[in-house]
Amino acid sequence: MNSNRTGKATRADVAELAQVSTAVVSYVMNNGPKKVAPQTASRVRQAAESLNYHPNAYARALRKGSGSLLGIIVPDFRNPYFALLNEAIEKEAYGRGYSTMFLTAHSDPELERKSIEKMVDREVDAIFMAPCQKVEELERLKDYECSFVMLENNVQIPGFACISSDFCEGVRLAIDHLVWHGRTNLVMFYGEDNSRDESRIRVWYEKHEEHGLRRGRVYRSRYTHESAYRAATAMLDAGERPDGIFVVSDFEAGGVLRALHEHGIRVPEDTSLISFDGTYFGLETWPQLTSVRQDIPRIARGALEAALNPDAPGMQIIPVDMTIRESCGCHVA
């Protein structure tokens, strides 16, 4: 069937079969840049079909100087938010003719650097990441050929496109709802210490003042349910009994919920709990999570635009809203 040895047809085989030059094959396969007579074109298409011809992606990428490849560095594949975001980015990317490649970094700066290196070596056109290194370190990224889009970052990093949900508004929404439920003794479970973006903490305290509340404590954990579980257990073991809790991600909320259950604290009767993300994960917990919802499709779209358009806005803040389920106390009979 194929005329060359490897069993894989090249444009030359197609050209020969269709009795045209290789250029014409290229024009047909790419719909341009030159016009081709309809007859010729269909002859080429037929030949390509019959030889099961697929243009070699590496050759094309080499020639064009771009392989239409995007890299996404994911802190944790287990985190439901990233499961959804990955899928949304994948969908958005393929719609624009780009492929995606994912790598995990586990919120480890060293691993993150290695992941970037791997992706750059693969000649990705752009990298999406939720950076966990210092701003000074990020400076070095500017030496790379590829562009970067920083996710999960509410504060502009000079020189990089950034996109994230409106985290501060999320905190406001959560506190207001907790207060609306009559809760006054609040705590927040926040991610790892991250000197780059403490704006949520600022807003947390501002809101407390606004409502005339005693300043609720902020507990730190890494962005995993195990870590949040440990932090919550430590809090409860120390005797603290908040009546309203805000957790910075659905994934961590699972850990907090578990600690509460184990201490016999009923949710939402004894304490209201609101998380951030609004993913499917909140449907699986008991009780289901009331959550500040991130607009994941929009984040994916915005991220793609930022990566592909050099003149896209440097900082995109995406609105959030509330998904009311059970853990806040709204649906208790």
Added chain:
Amino acid sequence: MNSNRTGKATRADVAELAQVSTAVVSYVMNNGPKKVAPQTASRVRQAAESLNYHPNAYARALRKGSGSLLGIIVPDFRNPYFALLNEAIEKEAYGRGYSTMFLTAHSDPELERKSIEKMVDREVDAIFMAPCQKVEELERLKDYECSFVMLENNVQIPGFACISSDFCEGVRLAIDHLVWHGRTNLVMFYGEDNSRDESRIRVWYEKHEEHGLRRGRVYRSRYTHESAYRAATAMLDAGERPDGIFVVSDFEAGGVLRALHEHGIRVPEDTSLISFDGTYFGLETWPQLTSVRQDIPRIARGALEAALNPDAPGMQIIPVDMTIRESCGCHVA
């Protein structure tokens, strides 16, 4: 700094700076295939360093005929088992100098075909997938240049390397444990109808006979927690009250658990529940899941070996074991 226009150094720049030929640069970068004098080599390395030279992956792939790329088609990014498997495969692959690319197929045969197409267009060397199409359809895959490794498949598909946990043993382990807890009225929640592999159902009934039990019903759902939730709700609404439940994945167990909670059925007091997978997800549920654990690192390793060694065994069955947590009733005070 760089002598060429794009700002990106090529082997020619390095060669010029190091005063050697481009061939020598190649020998040094790849540690072969020819020996290079230590002095010359270090001169080349220095030049490469100072120009921040990274070999172009597309050019290399084109020349070598392989880009060291592996594709993984994932039914669902949200499924905890795949979150873990993806990570394990990624790790295993990079350790061997391969990159990975993931695509979702949502257990949709059409999407699965498209995903394969995309990956083949990207020139992957091998594809890992848990196929959801008919065996006849899979025949066509043999036309592709790349090799395939079928995951989650307990029955050999002629002509393809297959790897999976010992599903049948998992069913045996689960039933034995349920019976050990004195449970006699069992049901199973199984994935979508899949004519290729019904061996677990056969074992399910065999085990019932062995224990002299009334044949427990098998409920079908898709491999998602929503779908399992619906199936379990329908069962409970119909008045069925099993005292022992086996669910074919952790992810689905979440849905079943939710339905039980909503119907006021206590786990494990009223019914024991055992799931399959043994992922972190079982730590997040309430109660925590007793589960048949899959050996994910070993599956990843086996899959890689199957993809890279043509003479690897055609069918690998990986042993499973039990992770005892709360949902079976073992830890009730």
Added chain:
DNA sequence: TTGAAAGCGCTAACAG
């Protein structure tokens, strides 16, 4: 131990 050069498969500028 090093170098010259062919060629992987493709695109697109240029020429007809």
Added chain:
DNA sequence: CTGTTAGCGCTTTCAA
């Protein structure tokens, strides 16, 4: 509308 051809950056054979 179609064909010729240079060259993307790399590896490797062959020759020195």
